[in-house]
Amino acid sequence: MNYSSSAQFTLAARVLHWLMAAMILTMLFIGVGMVASVSERHDWLIRIHKPLGIAILILAVVRLAVRLRHPPPPLPVDLPPLQKVAALASHWLLYALMFAMPLIGWAMLSAGGYPVMLSESLRLPPIFPVSPVAFAVLRHAHAWLAVLLFLTFLAHMSAALYHGLIRRDGVLSSMTGIRLR
Amino acid sequence: MNDPLVPTPSGKPARLTGPALIGRFAVIGAVVAVTVVAFCYVGGWLAPQRLTPARLINQLQANAGVFPGYRRNHAKGVCVTGYFLSSGQAQTYSDAQVFAPGRTPVVGRFAVPAGDPYASDSSVPFRSMALRFALANGQQWRTGMNSMPVFPVTTPQAFYDLLKAQQPDPATGKPDGAKVGAFFASHPEAAAFLGWVKTAKPSASFATEGYLSLNAFVFVDANGVRHPVRWRMQPESTDAAGDAATPSGTDYLDADLTRRLAQGPLRWHLLVTLANPGDPTNDATKAWPSDRRDIDAGTLVLESTQPQESGPCRDINYDPLVLPAGIEASDDPLLPARSAAYATSYLRRTSEEAHLPGTAAALPKPETKL
Ligand code: HEM
Ligand code: HEM
Ligand code: HEM
Helix, strand or coil, rough: CCCCCCCCCHHHHHCCCCCCCHHHHHHHHHHHCCCCCCHHHHHHHHHHHHHHHHHHHHHHHHHHHHHHHHCCCCCCCCCCCCHHHHHHHHHEEEHHHHHHHHHHHHHHHHHHCEEEEECCCCCCCCCCCCCCHHHHHHHHHHHHHHHHHHHHHHHHHHHHHHHHHHHHCCCCHHHHCCEEE | CCCCCCCCCCECCCCCHHHHHHHHHHHHHHHHHEEEHHHHHHCCCCCCCCCCHHCCCCHHHHHHHCCCCCCCCCEEEEEEEEEEEEEHHHHHHCCHHHHCCCCEEEEEEEEEEECCCCCCCCCCCCCCEEEEEEECCCCCEEEEEEECCCCCCCCHHHHHHHHHHCCCCCCCCECHHHHHHHHHCCCCHHHHHHHHHHHHHCCCCCCCCCCEECCCCCEEECCCCCEEEEEEEEEEECHHHHHCCCCCCCCCHHHHHHHHHHHEEEEEEEEECCCCCCCCCCCCCCCCCCCCCCCEEEEEEEEEEEEEECCCCCCCCCCCCCCCCEECCCCCHHHHHHHHHHHHHHHHHHHHCCCCCCCCCCCCCHHHCC
């Protein structure tokens, strides 16, 4: 194995990664922005938030399938074991949150007795029985896990840039598909 | 020296040292810092002056106190259940299923618009009615209406400023008249409300009141044509009770409602007012001229009542922006503020019901109120 692996993620994995990175980051900003607003922004942001969140859930299913069919390229052989573990753990945490965030959003609206409307007329069925206690717990979980997602994202992005700018070991380009040679 | 971007013959890029290394770490740090700052800015943490739902609710709490489990406004109330019998007449203007001829079940709530659930029924000269229509197609229509002809203010900021002006002075336990006066002096849009409230008196019954949406909405018909509207519930019970002298005592509304419902259902007509071009849809302080066309969309029939502590209305957030296809929000700036603030109030009161850590502890029994 060469120092700088030339292996890349499959095209499907790369497209999904960057598309979903943009969507998830957008969702985090929309989420904190809308709950801090009383203007008409609150209304239109929430109308983007719900369908975009469900779209992330659907793409996460596709992405997990792609990942299980096409194992990712190996990390550089000389990467310290701790960093390897951190990379692996953070990737699975990101996967878990990609599923958890939209499912909790959906479940909390169900528990609150709200109709889960994705548009003027498109409605999802409830996935949780109506319960104020469950609503409160899920609503707080939605907010705290969003913070965890944001922090994990920051660590993940820093690590990617560390690989790309400092180690220059091919990890970043395995996901961008761009090789600076 | 190697160019850092050119790999050494082994294929391994040269080790970065000194300024080059620091520079690249600085780039990474800058990217992270910019992201964090942007996130905090959008989330309002760097803008303490921004009006947020939390600040609105905090101000309501500052004025009335915190009563765990209760709504942060319109805290004193009672649940009602029944149905809406559509006449079919509003169908031309909105293709919401609730307006097709037939019945839609309703869970509602009458309330005294004060923040204190133990306030006297006479503490404010108006009442409110909130309704949740559960449409057969699974969609919902939620609305909260007040028995006043106009709202005092146009914008959420003005509402917040009004609450601030009305915050009780710790020394006297009463709002400072000078501050309230100063608020109204700088808010001429409140004139219509002030003119009305001067002669308004608390009604002896929920049943004899009419309730108005105040905010404008938009009906969308089957062809997608939009019709700006306001609506109100007009009571069929017009007996003298509504005009009679306000009863003594602090809790007469629930007893009156129970007594009336024991004799039979109570009815209101849902009157939908169509705006003329140019009628303001973004200003709840301005009534539309009285000659605007009203459609009698159907009859609200309320059959029974339950206490709010255990009834089905307790855990409903009557968010005015929970709307079915066929009804949309107008450009009224109060609507998104209501939606956002009610969500915050709902989260706080459900968190208290769930006894989540950090939430206000349950109060002792009402008798021991401060
Ligand atoms: C990747 C997916 C998602 C992310 C990253 C996300 C993120 C967020 C964030 C950051 C907040 C603000 C929390 C706070 O500070 O209180 C929020 C609130 C919210 N989210 Fe999500 N969310 C996601 C999916 C969903 C989905 C699928 C739904 C519903 C179908 C949903 C419904 C809501 C609602 C109703 C609120 C609260 C609005 C309010 O209280 O006014 N979210 N979300
Ligand atoms: C919210 C945004 C993001 C999420 C949820 C996310 C998630 C993930 C996940 C789950 C993986 C594992 C590979 C897979 O199965 O797809 C991955 C890999 C990767 N990501 Fe991200 N990512 C995000 C943003 C970013 C950003 C902004 C960058 C770059 C600056 C980046 C760079 C990379 C790189 C280089 C890899 C490959 C790591 C390896 O070779 O193992 N990601 N990302
Ligand atoms: C920006 C302005 C307003 C704010 C901040 C505000 C705030 C609140 C809050 C916090 C609640 C309690 C919600 C809950 O916990 O479920 C409430 C209830 C209510 N509000 Fe408002 N409100 C505003 C404007 C209005 C207007 C214009 C109306 C006009 C009709 C109105 C009618 C009602 C009614 C009827 C209820 C009682 C709902 C129920 O019985 O559950 N509010 N308001």
